[in-house]
Amino acid sequence: MTYRDLLPRESLLWIFAAQLAVLLPHFARLPLWIVAGWIAAVYWRAEVSRGRRPLPGRAFKLVAVAGVLAGLVLSYRQWFALEPMVALLAVSFTLKNLELVTRRDAFLSLLLAYFVAATLFVFEQGIPHAVYGTLAVLVVTAALAAQPGGPSARPRRALGLASRLLAQSVPLMLLLFLVMPRLGPLWAVPQDSASASTGVSDSMSPGDFARLSQSDEPALRITFDGPVPPPDQRYWRGLVYSDFDGRRWTQGFGVDPREGGRVTWRDSERALPEVGPRYRYQVIQEPTHNRWLFAMARPHSETGGVGETADDRLVRSEPVYSRLAYDVHSWPRDSLPGEPALSEFERRRNLQLPPVGNPRARAWASRLRERGLSPGEISAEILGFFNESFTYTLEPPRLGRDSVDAFLFDTRRGFCEHFAGSYVFMMRAAGVPARVVAGYQGGEWVEGEQYLLVRQYDAHAWAEIWSAGRGWHRIDPTGAVSPERIRDGLQRAAADEFMREALLPVHRIPLLNRLRLQWDMINYRWYRTVISFDSERQQDLLRDLLGEISAPRLALLVGLPAAMALLGIWGWLWLAGRGRPLPPAERLYKRFCRRLARSGIERESGEAPRDFAKRVARERPRLGPMAASITTAYERAAYADDPAAMKQLRRLLRGFWPLVRRG
Amino acid sequence: MAIPDAVRDEKGDTWSRRWRALHSAWLSRRAPAARAVTLDHRKLFILPTRAGLAFALVIVLLWLLGTNYENNLVFALAFLLASLFVVLPLHTFANLSGIEIRLLEAGTAFAGDFATARLALARDRDRRGEHIQLGWPAGDPVTVQVPGEGAVEVEVALPVMERGRVRAPRLRIETRFPLGLFRCWSWIDLDVEFLVYPQPRPAGPLPLGAALAEGESEQKRRGGDDFAGLRQYQLGHSPRQVAWKQFAAGRGLHSKDYESGVDSRLWLEWDLLAGRDIETRLGNLCQWVLDADRQQLAYGLRLPGRAIEPGLGPSHRDRLLAALALFPVQGV
Numbered sequence: 001m002t003y004r005d006l007l008p009r010e011s012l013l014w015i016f017a018a019q020l021a022v023l024l025p026h027f028a029r030l031p032l033w034i035v036a037g038w039i040a041a042v043y044w045r046a047e048v049s050r051g052r053r054p055l056p057g058r059a060f061k062l063v064a065v066a067g068v069l070a071g072l073v074l075s076y077r078q079w080f081a082l083e084p085m086v087a088l089l090a091v092s093f094t095l096k097n098l099e100l101v102t103r104r105d106a107f108l109s110l111l112l113a114y115f116v117a118a119t120l121f122v123f124e125q126g127i128p129h130a131v132y133g134t135l136a137v138l139v140v141t142a143a144l145a146a147q148p149g150g151p152s153a154r155p156r157r158a159l160g161l162a163s164r165l166l167a168q169s170v171p172l173m174l175l176l177f178l179v180m181p182r183l184g185p186l187w188a189v190p191q192d193s194a195s196a197s198t199g200v201s202d203s204m205s206p207g208d209f210a211r212l213s214q215s216d217e218p219a220l221r222i223t224f225d226g227p228v229p230p231p232d233q234r235y236w237r238g239l240v241y242s243d244f245d246g247r248r249w250t251q252g253f254g255v256d257p258r259e260g261g262r263v264t265w266r267d268s269e270r271a272l273p274e275v276g277p278r279y280r281y282q283v284i285q286e287p288t289h290n291r292w293l294f295a296m297a298r299p300h301s302e303t304g305g306v307g308e309t310a311d312d313r314l315v316r317s318e319p320v321y322s323r324l325a326y327d328v329h330s331w332p333r334d335s336l337p338g339e340p341a342l343s344e345f346e347r348r349r350n351l352q353l354p355p356v357g358n359p360r361a362r363a364w365a366s367r368l369r370e371r372g373l374s375p376g377e378i379s380a381e382i383l384g385f386f387n388e389s390f391t392y393t394l395e396p397p398r399l400g401r402d403s404v405d406a407f408l409f410d411t412r413r414g415f416c417e418h419f420a421g422s423y424v425f426m427m428r429a430a431g432v433p434a435r436v437v438a439g440y441q442g443g444e445w446v447e448g449e450q451y452l453l454v455r456q457y458d459a460h461a462w463a464e465i466w467s468a469g470r471g472w473h474r475i476d477p478t479g480a481v482s483p484e485r486i487r488d489g490l491q492r493a494a495a496d497e498f499m500r501e502a503l504l505p506v507h508r509i510p511l512l513n514r515l516r517l518q519w520d521m522i523n524y525r526w527y528r529t530v531i532s533f534d535s536e537r538q539q540d541l542l543r544d545l546l547g548e549i550s551a552p553r554l555a556l557l558v559g560l561p562a563a564m565a566l567l568g569i570w571g572w573l574w575l576a577g578r579g580r581p582l583p584p585a586e587r588l589y590k591r592f593c594r595r596l597a598r599s600g601i602e603r604e605s606g607e608a609p610r611d612f613a614k615r616v617a618r619e620r621p622r623l624g625p626m627a628a629s630i631t632t633a634y635e636r637a638a639y640a641d642d643p644a645a646m647k648q649l650r651r652l653l654r655g656f657w658p659l660v661r662r663g
Numbered sequence: 664m665a666i667p668d669a670v671r672d673e674k675g676d677t678w679s680r681r682w683r684a685l686h687s688a689w690l691s692r693r694a695p696a697a698r699a700v701t702l703d704h705r706k707l708f709i710l711p712t713r714a715g716l717a718f719a720l721v722i723v724l725l726w727l728l729g730t731n732y733e734n735n736l737v738f739a740l741a742f743l744l745a746s747l748f749v750v751l752p753l754h755t756f757a758n759l760s761g762i763e764i765r766l767l768e769a770g771t772a773f774a775g776d777f778a779t780a781r782l783a784l785a786r787d788r789d790r791r792g793e794h795i796q797l798g799w800p801a802g803d804p805v806t807v808q809v810p811g812e813g814a815v816e817v818e819v820a821l822p823v824m825e826r827g828r829v830r831a832p833r834l835r836i837e838t839r840f841p842l843g844l845f846r847c848w849s850w851i852d853l854d855v856e857f858l859v860y861p862q863p864r865p866a867g868p869l870p871l872g873a874a875l876a877e878g879e880s881e882q883k884r885r886g887g888d889d890f891a892g893l894r895q896y897q898l899g900h901s902p903r904q905v906a907w908k909q910f911a912a913g914r915g916l917h918s919k920d921y922e923s924g925v926d927s928r929l930w931l932e933w934d935l936l937a938g939r940d941i942e943t944r945l946g947n948l949c950q951w952v953l954d955a956d957r958q959q960l961a962y963g964l965r966l967p968g969r970a971i972e973p974g975l976g977p978s979h980r981d982r983l984l985a986a987l988a989l990f991p992v993q994g995v
Contacts, residue, residue: 117740118725118741144844145842161841173739173745182730183730322734
């Protein structure tokens with residue numbers, strides 16, 4: 001069974017199984033032709049092993065390589081991304097299958113499979129994927145174990161061996177996981193940018209948030225260090241929309257950091273109070289593929305790569321492609337020192353309105369302004385109007401071209417974006433600087449793990465208005481219509497309409513609801529302990545374990561288990577190499593022979609004890625009689641199982657040692 | 664002392680030859696020749712195979728992947744495989760350690776053929792030895808599975824080119840269990856010595872009647888009436904009849920044959936083949952011995968300085984072949 005032998009059929013099947021295991025989760029992501037190509041290559045190779053078809057010739061292989069390259073170029077415009085890389089790996093499996101002949105090819109294919117298994121984790125890091133990835137690695141390892149073919153390739157045997165080997169590797173893996181330093185990215189790598197995700201977007205038009213309310217995906221998980229804000233204070237600001245084009249609210253030019261918006265990346269330039277009330281919390285955000293983060297008003301974060309914008313938001317230097325944890329301090333706006341100021345540019349930006357449209361709303365606003373009301377009074381007037389005759393609904397009717405007019409004076413049924421949008425329109429029209437803020441509001445408190453779970457359906461839009469002396473402050477027009485939405489969440493506020501389109505109304509079954517929460521708790525813990533275990537947490541943990549992080553203590557942490565393992569291995573080798581323990585009589589006789597050998601008479605292999613004794617008598621007459629009686633005693637003790645002889649043997653030997661020493 | 668690699672390449676430069684000599688001396692100190700060898704950590708060597716090195720490369724690549732994506736699951740996989748890489752050699756080693764290899768029998772062979780040695784592999788602990796390969800560097804390795812209890816017998820073949828007593832080189836025992844990423848091996852010297860007969864070379868028909876001049880007195884003897892028929896059969900090359908007789912006769916068949924009146928005893932003589940070189944002559948004689956044995960003719964052998972009286976039977980044949988095998992190289 002040399003290295004170059006042809007592969008037995010079983011090992012071929014195992015290789016295909018391993019490839020399938022690692023490719024299966026990628027199938028949805030890969031273009032159809034790659035999947036089809038892989039299946040075709042497997043089929044062809046299986047036919048070859050049945051003798052029905054020859055292996056493809058050189059020309060065919062060249063054509064296949066060219067075709068595959070062309071396919072990749074056509075399928076992927078952007079090369080520096082994750083999907084094309086995985087596609088390339090899948091394609092190399094396919095091509096390798098066409099020349100899977102020797103053991104070397106088999107090893108290559110299986111080592112590649114390990115790598116493909118790892119790429120799954122780059123896309124997904126949830127518990128189900130981790131479990132699946134582990135199983136895939138088990139199958140690949142079993143395929144390696146099955147390569148000699150024959151009985152080793154039996155599934156139970158191969159999988160059993162592989163799981164035993166992997167289980168034995170786990171302790172060392174954990175140790176490495178804990179102590180191996182995390183260096184951080186060495187160079188820029190392609191990110192998973194293609195897949196879209198739901199969430200708050202950088203623009204808001206009527207209907208956007210109602211759509212989000214159909215999703216119960218988690219968006220944020222927030223743990224507090226210290227006091228937890230009451231429900232009506234849980235406003236997680238993500239975006240500020242200052243620009244209105246008559247239908248859509250957007251951030252406006254020059255706000256986004258990519259368009260030159262000013263971001264403070266280091267310590268806050270604005271004076272923040274050293275003492276006083278503040279909320280300290282950590283936000284774990286699901287991937288959004290966007291740069292904005294979510295925090296309560298007046299936030300500050302020390303986490304690397306997180307900066308603060310002029311409109312009191314947090315942004316990240318890189319889009320959030322995978323779950324991200326960041327620590328935030330939030331100061332209530334009222335507690336900040338100094339007189340708030342609004343630059344002329346900011347005032348103009350937050351009074352901007354399209355030149356035409358919504359005449360009825362404008363007329364009403366100018367009437368309010370002419371009455372000489374203060375911003376607070378204008379706001380109260382509008383909120384009172386909302387409260388009197390509006391309905392909060394998840395299924396608002398469609399609005400026409402003058403959407404604000406249609407909403408305010410005709411339909412009067414709307415979701416948060418309708419209330420926030422028309423409120424800010426009215427305030428601006430009445431001459432009060434105002435802006436729409438989008439993010440999440442509320443969240444479900446998970447008692448077991450003490451964190452706040454914010455889901456996509458908690459997405460919300462509200463308003464902020466400027467008043468001299470007070471600065472920007474929050475007004476939530478939705479609260480005027482449906483206070484339950486703010487206090488108890490969407491599910492209470494719109495019980496009949498909530499998640500109506502969901503296939504399975506899980507939220508209506510208490511038991512399932514509880515299970516779902518449990519599952520989220522497990523996920524949360526998984527994320528906190530495993531996925532977000534970065535160098536900072538590593539240092540904390542090591543400090544907890546060792547007291548302080550110093551070279552000798554680290555050496556102790558690694559060296560002690562290693563030394564114990566080495567000791568164990570050494571002991572085991574010693575036991576394994578020693579063979580079966582000898583019966584006592586044999587042991588004594590062996591010692592007798594060794595002693596004689598040291599004094600110059602060596603017993604030859606195969607020499608019978610009796611012959612040996614005779615030879616001893618010939619060569620050392622002085623030892624002769626003693627050797628003869630020892631041999632007799634040994635033979636009786638060893639072969640006749642005579643306890644008396646055993647005793648006699650011991651006694652004789654005790655007398656014998658001094659004799660040899662002298663002679 | 665045999666040098667394993669020297670068989671393959673005898674023209675190595677002085678340095679490599681010197682190194683081989685050192686290596687072999689070191690090996691023979693570490694693992695001296697014995698009819699039975701128990702493998703232990705003193706005799707076993709272990710290193711990753713080429714696939715094992717590729718596996719290590721995959722670990723490094725995974726670590727880079729994990730570092731660049733700051734992905735803990737990829738890290739975990741890299742560390743799992745790295746730990747596997749540490750655990751594997753223990754298994755590979757344990758697969759060989761404690762196995763006792765015993766030489767049961769070193770067979771005979773003709774030069775240019777394969778000489779086989781019968782070995783027994785056993786291990787007293789309840790652990791199987793899987794996919795163990797045994798073989799001489801020059802021969803094809805044999806794969807065996809050693810049961811947890813009891814022994815397994817295996818025949819290992821070595822190609823032999825020269826007649827005489829051939830001392831086998833060190834035997835290589837190797838395993839790549841369990842994943843083929845590590846190779847554990849040992850060079851063991853089981854004190855195997857093969858008796859290699861000369862390579863048979865066709866030398867024409869048997870020299871029947873060519874040596875009648877000698878040993879007349881014994882030829883004159885005759886037995887009873889029924890011998891005439893028998894005699895005819897023998898001369899008429901019809902061995903089957905005779906074979907039946909000899910089988911029926913059992914052990915005493917030499918003398919019986921002889922007594923039953925083979926008057927033209929066959930002498931295979933060195934001198935009949937004058938004019939050829941020594942090895943060719945020996946090869947020819949070897950072929951004659953085989954032919955005569957096949958035809959069940961009593962035959963004797965005369966070599967310079969040695970004569971073996973005519974006889975029949977396997978042990979007689981082997982005696983003659985051994986005489987040919989051990990014929991001194993610088994003879995005559």
